[in-house]
Amino acid sequence: MTEAKRRAAEKAIDFIEDGMIVGVGTGSTVAYFIDALADIKHRIAGTVSSSVDSTKKLKAHGIPVLELNESGPLQLYVDGADECDPKKNLIKGGGGALTREKIIAEASDTYVCIIDPSKRVPVLGTFPLPVEVIPMGLALVGGVLTQLGGNPVLREGFVTDNGNLILDVHGLQITDPVMLEQAINQVPGVVTVGLFARRGADIVIEGHENPEVW
Structure with missing residues (x-):
């Protein structure tokens, strides 16, 4: 799927306008987007990054990285997803950056999601x-997630950029992602859940030989 990721990532460059500050996500598909962004870095005013890893990649290319509190609202956010349904609802957080990704998505006018067809x-x-969880609330949150029908498993040896833990919830069929997102976010101890449904993608680019934009 490497070539499919690259195709989707490079197609996202079409949505960049001169002078933009671009929100940049995290993950293997976004890494190709950062490489493509480097070729046009003279056209943009800078970026806002969703993770330490993406910040390192951007700076290695000489692309300016700003804080969201300094930049203000963004015109464009480009990020991948672990799953995408026909209504452009997403599961994100496989790389552990879900909270910062959700903040930047909320602050952006347009969210372009780049995926390979398997997603x-x-x-x-x-x-x-x-689900990103404050350590003190791990057992409490795990119990609620079990009551909701899932099987939460601690992501071993992983701490988020925010100093928190992640529970990966197996066994769900998410037919009402907006409702489930709201329910999980209300549990004390949850920082955020990797459902992007209330604010899902606006545009999806699927990396076929001729990338599909929908």
């Missing part, structure tokens, strides 16, 4: 749903 699914939930 398009009829119903979300085959990919385990990440």
Whole structure:
């Protein structure tokens, strides 16, 4: 799927306008987008990054990285997804950057999601749903997630850029992602859940030989 990721990532460059500050996500597909962005870095005013890893990649290319509190609202955010349904609802967080990704998505006018074809699914939930949790609330949150029908598993040896833990919830079929996102986000101890449904993608680019934009 390497070539499919690259095709989707390079197609996203079409949505960049001169002088933009571009929100940049995290993950293997976004890495190709950062490489493509480097070729036009003279055209943009800078970027806002969703993770330490992406910040390192951007700076290695000489691309300016700004803080969201300094930049203000963004015109464009480009990021990948672990799953995408036909309504452009997403599961994200496989790389552990879900909270910062959700903040930047909320702050952006347009969210362009870049995926390889394997990420398009009829119903979300085959990919385990990440939930970022404050360590003190781990047992409490895990119990609630079990009551909701999932099997939460601690992501061993992983700490988020925010100093928190991640529970990956297996066994869900997410037919109402907006409702589930709201329910999980209300549990004390949850920082955020990797469902991007209330604010899903605006545009999806699927990396076929001729990339599909929908």
